[in-house]
Amino acid sequence: MEIGKKIKQHRLQLDLTQEELAQRTELTKGYISQLENDLCSPSIATLEDILHVLGVSLQEFFSEPKHEQVVFTPQDFFLSKNGDGTNTWLIPNSQVKQMEPIILTLPQGGQCEERLPFEGEEVGYVLQGKAEIVTLREKFTANAGDAFSIEGKKQHFIRNAGKGECKILWVTTPSNF
Structure with a gap:
């Protein structure tokens, strides 16, 4: 799993810069950048802090997205x-x-x-x-x-x-x- 990529997706959804996320989590912008590029791995405590700022629980973060059927054909009826x-x-x-x-x-x-x-x-x-x-x-x-x-x-x-x-x-x- 690409943890950094998912963190970046959530950060961008909230329209936060790396600098803003770093300030809110008391981390450095450089560390956030390395994390988002999967050059390092966060501790569980650090990940929890980041996810708290992003408004995402650990369970939500690690769960696979659910496939929602949008189109139904006569075979489904x-x-x-x-x-x-x-x-x-x-x-x-x-x-x-x-x-x-x-x-x-x-x-x-x-x-x-x-x-x-x-x-x-x-x-x-x-x-x-x-x-x-x-x-x-x-x-x-x-x-x-x-x-x-x-x-x-x-x-x-x-x-x-x-x-x-x-x-x-x-x-x-x-x-x-």
Whole structure:
């Protein structure tokens, strides 16, 4: 592991000069330069002092960066039943994230399971067909190209109110599908 290179990366992220880091750690600029060029190795105590100034723990400093998947392809998606329809889970690990996107596909005349009240909200975008959002007191119609937003505290379900299949991009926050 190139300790000096990592120290330099953290120093530059904070927009500190070698001189400023040296002053804050009571080391010399020459020593910081040698360290960053991996010409010497710091003691554990010195490394802890430097990392404290840089705002990084020893554990963070020595841990490998986590690879975060950014793009998901259809091979990553999975399906589950939702009433008469199907959920296509777009982001497989979304349960650990703040938002949970799915595509809800409903056959003609079909409806999803009733959503019980929860703390959060949902937004949807009708990709295809005609959707009816039904709460205990009201019904709302959304056509292809329309979006909707509903508070999680309202018990509701979605019904396909058109001819043919209805597809909705549906996002819940926090994730709870």
